[in-house]
Amino acid sequence: MKVRILEDHVVDRIAAGEVVERPASVLKELLENALDAGSTRIVVHLERGGTALVRVVDDGEGMSREDALLAIERHATSKIRTDADLTDLVTLGFRGEALPSIASVSRFRLRTRPAEQEVGHELGIEGGRLEGVREVAMPPGTDIAVRGLFFNTPARRRFLRTVPTELTHCVELVRREVMLRPDLDVTVRHDGRELLRAPAGEDGARRVAELIGKDVQGALRPVDHAAGGLTVRGWVADPTVTRSSAAQAVYTWVGGRAVKDPLLRRAVLDAARTVGLSGRYPVVALRLDVPPGDVDVNVHPAKTEVRFRDPRAVTDAVAAALHAAWNAPGPRTSASPVPHTAAPDLFSRPARPAPSIPAMPVPLAAAPGPMPAPTPRPEPVVPAAAPVPTPAPPSETVPPPVPKPVPAPTVATQAPAAPTLRFRVGRFAILAVDDALHLLDLHAEAAADPGPSRPLLVPCAVPLPPGSMTALLDAAEALEDLGIGIRAFAPGQLAVTALPAALAHADLPALVGDLAAAAAGGTALSSVLEPHLDLSDDALNAAWIDAGWAAGRTRAVSEDAVRAWWDGS
Amino acid sequence: MPPGRPLLYPMTVPGVQPHATGYRRAMPRPAPPPADADTLMARALALAGHPLRTVADRVDMPVPPHLRRHKGWVGQLLETALGATAGSRAEPDFPHLGIELKTLPVTPDGRPRESTFVCTAPLDGSIAATWEDSWVRRKLSQVLWVPILTPDGSAPGDRRVGAPILWRPDPEEAAQLAADWTSLAEHIALGHLHQLHARHGVALQLRPKAADAATTTWVLDEEGETVRENPRGFYLRPSFTAAVLARRLYMPR
Numbered sequence: 001m002k003v004r005i006l007e008d009h010v011v012d013r014i015a016a017g018e019v020v021e022r023p024a025s026v027l028k029e030l031l032e033n034a035l036d037a038g039s040t041r042i043v044v045h046l047e048r049g050g051t052a053l054v055r056v057v058d059d060g061e062g063m064s065r066e067d068a069l070l071a072i073e074r075h076a077t078s079k080i081r082t083d084a085d086l087t088d089l090v091t092l093g094f095r096g097e098a099l100p101s102i103a104s105v106s107r108f109r110l111r112t113r114p115a116e117q118e119v120g121h122e123l124g125i126e127g128g129r130l131e132g133v134r135e136v137a138m139p140p141g142t143d144i145a146v147r148g149l150f151f152n153t154p155a156r157r158r159f160l161r162t163v164p165t166e167l168t169h170c171v172e173l174v175r176r177e178v179m180l181r182p183d184l185d186v187t188v189r190h191d192g193r194e195l196l197r198a199p200a201g202e203d204g205a206r207r208v209a210e211l212i213g214k215d216v217q218g219a220l221r222p223v224d225h226a227a228g229g230l231t232v233r234g235w236v237a238d239p240t241v242t243r244s245s246a247a248q249a250v251y252t253w254v255g256g257r258a259v260k261d262p263l264l265r266r267a268v269l270d271a272a273r274t275v276g277l278s279g280r281y282p283v284v285a286l287r288l289d290v291p292p293g294d295v296d297v298n299v300h301p302a303k304t305e306v307r308f309r310d311p312r313a314v315t316d317a318v319a320a321a322l323h324a325a326w327n328a329p330g331p332r333t334s335a336s337p338v339p340h341t342a343a344p345d346l347f348s349r350p351a352r353p354a355p356s357i358p359a360m361p362v363p364l365a366a367a368p369g370p371m372p373a374p375t376p377r378p379e380p381v382v383p384a385a386a387p388v389p390t391p392a393p394p395s396e397t398v399p400p401p402v403p404k405p406v407p408a409p410t411v412a413t414q415a416p417a418a419p420t421l422r423f424r425v426g427r428f429a430i431l432a433v434d435d436a437l438h439l440l441d442l443h444a445e446a447a448a449d450p451g452p453s454r455p456l457l458v459p460c461a462v463p464l465p466p467g468s469m470t471a472l473l474d475a476a477e478a479l480e481d482l483g484i485g486i487r488a489f490a491p492g493q494l495a496v497t498a499l500p501a502a503l504a505h506a507d508l509p510a511l512v513g514d515l516a517a518a519a520a521g522g523t524a525l526s527s528v529l530e531p532h533l534d535l536s537d538d539a540l541n542a543a544w545i546d547a548g549w550a551a552g553r554t555r556a557v558s559e560d561a562v563r564a565w566w567d568g569s
Numbered sequence: 570m571p572p573g574r575p576l577l578y579p580m581t582v583p584g585v586q587p588h589a590t591g592y593r594r595a596m597p598r599p600a601p602p603p604a605d606a607d608t609l610m611a612r613a614l615a616l617a618g619h620p621l622r623t624v625a626d627r628v629d630m631p632v633p634p635h636l637r638r639h640k641g642w643v644g645q646l647l648e649t650a651l652g653a654t655a656g657s658r659a660e661p662d663f664p665h666l667g668i669e670l671k672t673l674p675v676t677p678d679g680r681p682r683e684s685t686f687v688c689t690a691p692l693d694g695s696i697a698a699t700w701e702d703s704w705v706r707r708k709l710s711q712v713l714w715v716p717i718l719t720p721d722g723s724a725p726g727d728r729r730v731g732a733p734i735l736w737r738p739d740p741e742e743a744a745q746l747a748a749d750w751t752s753l754a755e756h757i758a759l760g761h762l763h764q765l766h767a768r769h770g771v772a773l774q775l776r777p778k779a780a781d782a783a784t785t786t787w788v789l790d791e792e793g794e795t796v797r798e799n800p801r802g803f804y805l806r807p808s809f810t811a812a813v814l815a816r817r818l819y820m821p822r
Contacts, residue, residue, distance in 0.1 A: 164768050191764075193752070214741070455732035457679045457818045458718050459618035487614075495618050497732065504819040 020102055022160060023050025024169035026146050029098035031177050034058035035256075037142060040200060041185040044174060045145075048191070049166030055145040062114040062140050065121045065133065072099050072110070072125060104128035105156070107147040115140040127152040171196060175211045176258035179251055180234060180287050182207040208235045208285045212251070216241050216283050221328060223284075225321030228313060229291050232321035237283035239275045239326065249281035254288050254295060254306050261306055264288070267315035271322040286318065443535055450529060451501030453483030459495040460508050468516035469494055475519040482526060484515070506532040597630040600652035606666055606735065612651050613715060613733035621717070622726030624650050632726040642725060644672050647715055661708065668735070669712045673810055674719040675731065679820035681811050682719055684804040689778055692762065692786060692801060696754050700747040703754070705773065705803050709746065712736045716814060734817050742772070742813075749773035753803070762798060772809040778802030 020026055027050060034042050037060025047053035063071060102108060103125040113120025113136075120138040124131040150157035160166060167190060178186045178198055185200035198207060209217040219238040225231065234253075243249035246265045253259065264286070272282045296307040308314050428441060464472070472479070472494060476486055485498030496508050503511065514528040603609040616624055621643065625632045628649045633639040647653075653662035653670055662670040674682040688704045690696065697703040716731030738746060749770035756765050757775075767774050777799040779785075785797040814820075 162768070454817060454819045455734075457675070457716060457814070457820050458729050458731045461618055489618055497614075497617065499819060505821075 020105060020149070022169060023054050023149055023166050024173045026050065026054045026102050026106075026149060027056070027170050028173055028177070029102060030054065030056040030144050030146070031174065033098070033144075034060055034142065035177070035181075035184075037061050039141065040183065042178075042187075044170075044186070044188045046167065046170055046188065046190045046195075049163035050170045051149055051160055051163065051166055053145060053147050054149070054170075055143070057141065057143045059139065059141040062117075062120070062142055063112045064114055064117065068110060068112050068121055068123055069133070072103055072108075072123065072130070100128070102146055105151075105153050106149045107151065109145045109147075110142070111136055111138055111144075112142040113138050113140050167195075173258075176251060176253075179208055179211050179285050180204070180253060205235055212248075212283055212285070219283075221325040223286060223321050223325045225317060225324055227317050227320065229294075230313060230317045231289045232286055232317050233289075234284065234286040236286070236322055236325045239272065239277055239282055241283050242272075242277055242280040243283060244280060246281050249283045251285040252288065253286070254290065254297070255292070256287070257297060257306070259306050263308065263311050263315065264318060267318035268322065270315070271319040274319075274323070275326060282322070284322070286321070288314065288318075290314070443533075450483060450503050450533060453485070453498050453500045454504070455485065455498045456496065456504075459487075459489070459497045461489045461493045461495050462509050462512045463492055464494050464512065464516060466492065468513075468520060471519040472512070472516050475515075475525060478525055479515070482529070486512075502533045502535070503529065505534055597628050597649050599628065599649045602652045602654050602665065603663065606668065609651060609663065609666065609668065609713065610733065610735055613713060616647075616650060616715075616730045617732050619730055620726060621646060621728050621730065624730065625726065634724065636725055639725075643674070643717055643728070644670070647672050647730075651713075661711075663713075667711055669708050671712050671714050673714055673716045673814070674728075675716045675814070677718060677720050677821060679716070679811075679814055679818070681807040681814070684774065684776070684807055685810055686778065687773070687803040687805060690753075690757060690775055690801040690803055692757060692798060696757050700750050700754075703750055705746070705750050709738060709805075714810075714813065716818075732818055734814070736813060736817075742809075745772045745809075750803070762801070765801075770806070772806055774804050774806055775801050776804050 020029075023046070027044065027046075031042065031044070034056055037058060039058035039060035041059045043057045045053060045055040045057070099108075099110075104127065107127075108123075108125040110123045110125075111120055119135045121133055122136045123133050150160070171188060174186065174188050174196060178184050182198075182202045182204050183200055184198070186196070186198045187194065188196040196211075198210065202210075205220040205222070206217075208220060216237045219241045220235045221238065223232060223234045223236050225233075246269070247260075250265050250268050251258070252261060252264045254261070265281075268284055268286075269281060272280065275282075290308065294309040296309075469488070469492070472486060473488060479486055483498065483500030484503070485496065487495050487497060489495035494512060496512065499506070511529075511532045514532070515525055518525050518528045600612065603612060622632050625646055628646070630646055630649060633642055636642055648662060648670060651670060654664065661667055671685055673685060676682060688708050700706055712735075714734040714736055718729040718731055720728075749772050753765065753770060753773065753775050756762065756769075765775050767776050769775065779800050784799065786800045
């Protein structure tokens with residue numbers, strides 16, 4: 001007979017190929033079991049990136065001896081009973097194949113004790129074979145140690161990557177699993193050293209900032225949006241804090257399950273595009289709750305992908321939730337470890353004589369409302385005469401504003417607080433300052449002040465005739481005020497040593513030639529800058545994000561400019 | 570006149586070129602030590618943009634055709650031109666100013682070409698107990714970074730001096746260095762040298778620092794026994810120095 005039914009241990013090893021790819025997938029299964037057991041404190045021990053040991057100790061409800069023995073049987077689970085339960089999953093695990101699969105390719109030790117029993121039980125399994133069961137003294141909870149992963153499947157072991165790579169996967173996994181659970185106390189130790197510690201009872205924003213990165217501290221806004229039985233909750237950072245890859249920016253959960261869903265990532269990217277973030281991801285930690293029947297999590301054994309019954313409703317809800325959060329007035333996160341006053345650091349600017357700045361506040365309610373779907377060109381911002389002290393919350397029913405003539409600009413009486421970028425549309429930026437919105441014409445800004453100055457990596461020598469050289473060196477101080485550093489370099493050569501942001505990549509011989517002509521002719525040096533300014537999105541964004549160019553620079557835009565923009569010219 | 574005898578060592582005479590390649594030409598004329606940090610910065614700024622050949626001519630230092638046998642030449646040239654006095658002693662290059670000089674070869678787009686040596690790691694059990702007392706912290710408390718534009722295959726004399734940066738680690742950089750040093754020092758102190766690889770550390774790494782693998786030093790292992798091992802040095806990773814430059818300079822596009 002050629003066709004045979006495979007023995008159970010062979011089936012387990014084959015199943016292990018789907019469930020257990022690497023130490024991080026073992027950790028995922030163990031962590032999900034710990035979370036499903038209602039644990040409040042979880043300690044993860046790793047050795048050599050998890051290849052030598054993955055151990056998860058929790059204080060969850062634990063199992064009796066019988067349940068523990070059943071747990072290591074294939075397709076034994078406490079989480080579902082019938083196929084109908086598959087459509088109404090509330091737990092993270094459900095397949096009942098994780099533990100036996102892991103145990104079949106490792107040296108596996110399970111210790112568990114329910115709170116109501118006085119002793120726990122320890123099961124030792126090596127390569128899928130039960131070695132024995134004995135009573136142990138232990139605190140209530142479960143302690144599973146997986147040693148020597150793939151010790152009996154050398155071919156699979158060879159596919160493991162280096163220790164730092166495997167460790168990165170493990171730590172990233174823990175981050176995702178616990179980011180939105182500030183009630184959990186989680187510790188990760190690697191080779192005896194504490195790698196990650198997230199104490200219970202933290203503020204939600206603080207937990208997210210600790211796990212994603214310090215730069216989001218103080219920039220997080222709460223997200224809370226509900227539409228048609230679908231809720232989106234979590235945190236989003238201001239559009240000034242971005243990442244170039246989704247893996248480091250977009251953290252999503254569906255019904256408490258950490259997922260890396262392309263649909264959700266695209267929804268976030270689309271929402272970001274409408275606030276001027278082109279090709280960059282805003283930092284988000286979002287939990288979606290969908291009615292259980294509207295989402296299928298049984299798509300892949302790793303359960304990192306899900307399938308929605310109505311994908312369009314999901315993307316719309318994510319976009320609306322993000323816009324509502326970005327539009328919401330007031331402080332970002334009250335319990336943020338970094339006080340709001342720290343924002344000037346981001347927007348601080350070296351002292352340079354501040355020009356008198358005409359400000360043009362507009363009420364928040366006049367800002368573009370939340371945009372349910374990304375549009376190529378958002379509604380125009382209509383400047384009004386005075387700020388509204390208590391702005392109305394943005395609502396989907398706000399009609400699109402109609403362009404109106406721009407009133408005469410008023411002069412700011414005091415330096416405005418650090419602005420927050422709200423929207424960026426082409427050459428215009430909309431900033432929130434003191435609960436009012438301000439319009440900033442970036443091109444006009446660039447012409448008036450080409451941004452923060454920095455030295456060039458290597459000074460650039462430009463040949464000049466002696467007369468021009470003298471005229472420019474005489475004007476060195478005026479050039480320095482514009483952020484342009486020059487010095488005599490060699491006979492007949494002038495070195496450009498520093499440049500402002502908007503000129504950082506200018507054609508220097510041409511720029512120096514124009515400046516020399518202006519200096520010799522006695523005309524204002526700033527008047528020749530405009531053709532050389534870099535007005536690309538990248539340059540303007542870099543100026544905001546790197547140096548807070550816009551700080552205190554809100555400026556009225558001319559009526560003609562708004563009209564020209566609105567007319568599409 | 571008594572009969573001539575060979576000298577024990579041949580002696581070089583300033584201005585004379587006894588070497589066939591013309592390399593050993595003259596004794597360098599080092600600049601006097603700078604009086605203060607401003608003077609040092611002004612000297613470094615004056616060098617910026619010039620090729621190393623011009624700098625070498627100013628201090629009468631010969632320019633080697635390549636750096637295979639003169640690995641530390643660029644650093645020595647800048648030390649000479651800027652008036653550094655410490656040489657290879659375990660103290661900052663400008664001890665009276667507390668400033669360390671570091672040259673940093675960079676690609677034309679501003680990426681560091683290699684990691685930056687900080688100091689040797691004491692493996693004999695004498696490593697400092699805390700970051701505050703460590704040589705790494707002392708060496709890095711204030712650094713004059715001088716990028717050296719080093720295109721692929723460029724001759725040493727053609728490389729150009731970049732804009733100098735007088736750098737003190739900001740709190741975030743200092744915290745990262747301290748965390749890396751603490752982790753590395755713990756392994757060294759416990760004799761777990763064999764567990765350490767260049768992969769450890771985000772900003773700071775530990776790597777062999779010797780002419781070749783045959784060079785060894787006495788090391789305390791985890792049993793407290795002395796064994797022979799390659800000497801190690803603390804190095805700054807290129808990713809760290811790249812960030813230091815990128816935050817302070819505009820890079821060519």
